[in-house]
Amino acid sequence: MNEERNKAMLALKISKGQIEGIIKMLEEERYCMDVSNQIIAAQALLKKANMLILKQHIHHCVKNAVKQDNGEEKIDEIIEILSKITDK
Template identity: 75%
Template sequence: MNEEKKKALQCLKTSKGQIEGIIKMIEDGRYCVDISNQIIAAQALLKKANLLILKQHMEHCVKTAVMEDKADEKIEEIIDILSKIMNK
């Protein structure tokens, strides 16, 4: 596992803990703004994890595809991902 995936995994594990904490906050009837702030923090970690995974994909999979003159499919995958990110 390369460094980007290790960092992404750590972000995902941290966000998992945050989400579990958010669920408990809701169950305990905590203040809505505090809950919302925790949701925003979890979203930021998920975005960071996604960026790390995409970085790894670009540096390895896409680079290899370009060198093998097979980049079209990988470029289309990236465009699809960017489309999903931008349409939110």
């Protein structure tokens, strides 16, 4: 596994723990603002993981496809996924 994937895996594992903690907070009827802050932190980690995966994809898959003169499909994939991120 390359460095970006390792970092993404770590961020996802941490966010998994945060989400489990958030569920417990809700079950314990903790203060709403504390819960919301934890949700924001988990979202930030998920975003970070996604960016690391996209970085890895661009540096490896897209780069290799462009070298082989068939990169247009990979570039279109990146544009499509970026539009999903920015449409929110």
